[in-house]
Amino acid sequence: MTYDTIVEAGDGALITVPSGGRLRIIDLEGNQAVDTLLYDAHDIRHRYSAFDTIREQGAVYLTTGSRLLSDRLEELAVISADTCGRHDTVGGACAQESNVIRYGMHTRHQHACRQTFLAYGAPAGIGQRELGPNINFFMNVPVDAAGNLHFEDGLSAPGKYVEITASRDIHVLISNCPQLNNPCNGWNPTPVRLVGTW
Numbered sequence: 318m319t320y321d322t323i324v325e326a327g328d329g330a331l332i333t334v335p336s337g338g339r340l341r342i343i344d345l346e347g348n349q350a351v352d353t354l355l356y357d358a359h360d361i362r363h364r365y366s367a368f369d370t371i372r373e374q375g376a377v378y379l380t381t382g383s384r385l386l387s388d389r390l391e392e393l394a395v396i397s398a399d400t401c402g403r404h405d406t407v408g409g410a411c412a413q414e415s416n417v418i419r420y421g422m423h424t425r426h427q428h429a430c431r432q433t434f435l436a437y438g439a440p441a442g443i444g445q446r447e448l449g450p451n452i453n454f455f456m457n458v459p460v461d462a463a464g465n466l467h468f469e470d471g472l473s474a475p476g477k478y479v480e481i482t483a484s485r486d487i488h489v490l491i492s493n494c495p496q497l498n499n500p501c502n503g504w505n506p507t508p509v510r511l512v513g514t515w
């Protein structure tokens with residue numbers, strides 16, 4: 318089948334991709350950040366681990382060939398195509414609490430990825446306990462020699478895409494970030510397109 322949908326900025330999606338299936342995320346207007354979590358579709362406690370993915374590959378950024386590993390060191394998916402070239406998995410998802418700390422009290426009631434994850438994850442039983450560090454597709458978060466993170470203007474551009482191929486049956490939980498306060502979204506969150514083939 319083919320899955321094809323537009324996800325507006327601030328909206329989300331939960332897609333079950335069978336083993337061998339491919340899911341392409343297209344940055345329609347550029348400079349968008351697509352917060353993504355992966356779960357074993359048969360056991361949501363078996364989930365993506367940013368720590369293990371970084372450590373096992375000795376690479377802090379994700380791109381073509383990156384194996385997206387679980388907290389049991391099993392492969393959930395592989396990045397099979399990437400026209401952007403670099404994706405973050407360190408910066409985390411925005412939450413109302415972190416927005417207040419980073420950007421000030423006036424951001425308290427802005428939409429945030431954590432709420433989107435909970436809303437779209439609920440049908441699969443994904444609750445707060447199952448939310449861990451995520452992937453930020455298209456987001457540019459350089460890590461400097463001192464270990465500091467910097468939220469920078471995105472490297473992406475209109476039409477760039479990243480594609481994952483599922484190594485087993487997985488749930489892909491997406492929050493198309495509504496973050497207005499940093500340059501990774503170009504200060505202007507925009508829609509993305511999801512195209513699945515399996």
Ligand SMILES: [Zn+2]
Binds near residue numbers: 352410412493495496
């Ligand atoms: Zn966000």
